[in-house]
Amino acid sequence: MTSATDFIFETNTVKEPQVQQGIFTWSAPSNIALVKYWGKKENQIPANPSLSFTLNNCKTITTLHFVKKEKEGISFDLLFEGQPKEAFKPKIQKFFERIVSYCPYIADYHFTIDTTNTFPHSSGIASSASGMAALAVNIMSLERTLTPDMTPDYFLKKASFLARLGSGSACRSITGSVVVWGEQADVDGSSDLFGVEAPFEVHPNFSNYQDVILLVDKGEKQVSSTVGHDLMHNHPFAQERFKQAHHNLSELKNILQTGDLTQFIALVESEALTLHAMMMTSMPYFILMKPNTLQIIEKIWDFRAKTEIPLCFTLDAGANVHVLFPEKHKEPVLAFIQKELSKYCQNEHFIHDKMGKGALLIQ
Numbered sequence: 001m002t003s004a005t006d007f008i009f010e011t012n013t014v015k016e017p018q019v020q021q022g023i024f025t026w027s028a029p030s031n032i033a034l035v036k037y038w039g040k041k042e043n044q045i046p047a048n049p050s051l052s053f054t055l056n057n058c059k060t061i062t063t064l065h066f067v068k069k070e071k072e073g074i075s076f077d078l079l080f081e082g083q084p085k086e087a088f089k090p091k092i093q094k095f096f097e098r099i100v101s102y103c104p105y106i107a108d109y110h111f112t113i114d115t116t117n118t119f120p121h122s123s124g125i126a127s128s129a130s131g132m133a134a135l136a137v138n139i140m141s142l143e144r145t146l147t148p149d150m151t152p153d154y155f156l157k158k159a160s161f162l163a164r165l166g167s168g169s170a171c172r173s174i175t176g177s178v179v180v181w182g183e184q185a186d187v188d189g190s191s192d193l194f195g196v197e198a199p200f201e202v203h204p205n206f207s208n209y210q211d212v213i214l215l216v217d218k219g220e221k222q223v224s225s226t227v228g229h230d231l232m233h234n235h236p237f238a239q240e241r242f243k244q245a246h247h248n249l250s251e252l253k254n255i256l257q258t259g260d261l262t263q264f265i266a267l268v269e270s271e272a273l274t275l276h277a278m279m280m281t282s283m284p285y286f287i288l289m290k291p292n293t294l295q296i297i298e299k300i301w302d303f304r305a306k307t308e309i310p311l312c313f314t315l316d317a318g319a320n321v322h323v324l325f326p327e328k329h330k331e332p333v334l335a336f337i338q339k340e341l342s343k344y345c346q347n348e349h350f351i352h353d354k355m356g357k358g359a360l361l362i363q
């Protein structure tokens with residue numbers, strides 16, 4: 001699968017044209033990027049490759065009910081936590097419009113999409129990655145019903161390909177636990193079209209790697225990721241940044257294999273700050289960190305210097321802080337977070353997560 005046209009569904013391959021209705025439920029997790037995707041070309045092609053850890057507890061659970069209809073066209077109802085949610089419909093409508101040329105059969109069905117998140121709504125955690133991934137795997141379950149001899153490899157790649165068209169980072173939420181998206185010379189099988197599981201052995205230091213998400217600001221972001229990506233087009237440092245991301249991904253590949261946590265910390269924190277540096281040097285410029293984001297970073301650096309426990313932070317496109325650390329240091333780090341960091345979070349709220357395995361068919 002080397003070009004988008006490889007994912008166009010051939011209507012003449014349908015083996016089960018009589019499928020009238022059905023229902024699937026999938027869960028799909030969020031993910032946290034270590035080498036960041038920031039900047040994109042047309043059709044959701046990333047300006048640089050990225051690498052993420054798939055999460056385990058922060059996920060979206062989506063049920064897709066489909067019924068064959070007479071008239072062709074995109075048609076769906078959307079429920080969020082069991083209640084109709086008009087506000088979420090435009091994003092899904094756009095997603096269906098983007099994927100219909102790859103999945104023409106979606107125009108033959110009326111869908112009821114019922115979706116919930118395991119993390120609180122408006123917690124500042126973007127649900128677009130887990131949400132779009134959960135919807136994409138459901139659509140692929142329908143496609144597999146029409147063409148039952150589909151290979152598992154095709155299922156996962158096309159699910160990631162479709163999720164990408166909903167939200168770029170969603171393509172890294174289909175499988176676990178270390179995922180690369182974007183062409184990178186020294187990562188076999190890597191592609192701009194979909195995410196792939198890291199094709200190398202990851203050192204046991206990273207097994208069950210922990211991620212505590214500190215909810216510094218649960219409000220709506222002032223600048224969306226989509227706008228931020230766009231500002232990379234005329235950005236004075238863009239070309240250097242894209243080069244650096246390739247370089248950092250090569251480095252991180254080595255670090256993940258050798259298990260060198262000191263190098264890991266330096267690279268991951270530098271990537272997080274570079275992402276925010278790109279925002280601060282865009283035109284117009286913007287700052288998504290809050291004073292408490294910086295307070296937390298300072299505290300993490302202090303604690304690391306004092307205890308020599310290898311914890312570090314990363315940031316996504318917002319004020320929240322992800323604290324990353326090896327499982328064996330769980331107890332002292334959680335005690336530190338509770339005592340020293342939770343006070344910088346809204347309502348002292350944080351979420352304890354860890355590396356996970358990707359999307360799961362529930363029904």
Ligand code: DP6
Pocket residue numbers: 032033035036037038044050126128166167168169170225226229275316317
């Ligand atoms: C900072 O995937 O949310 O989290 O493709 O426009 O939906 P769209 O953007 P999105 O961007 C995520 C940016 C990031 C870094 C990352 O996850 O790699």
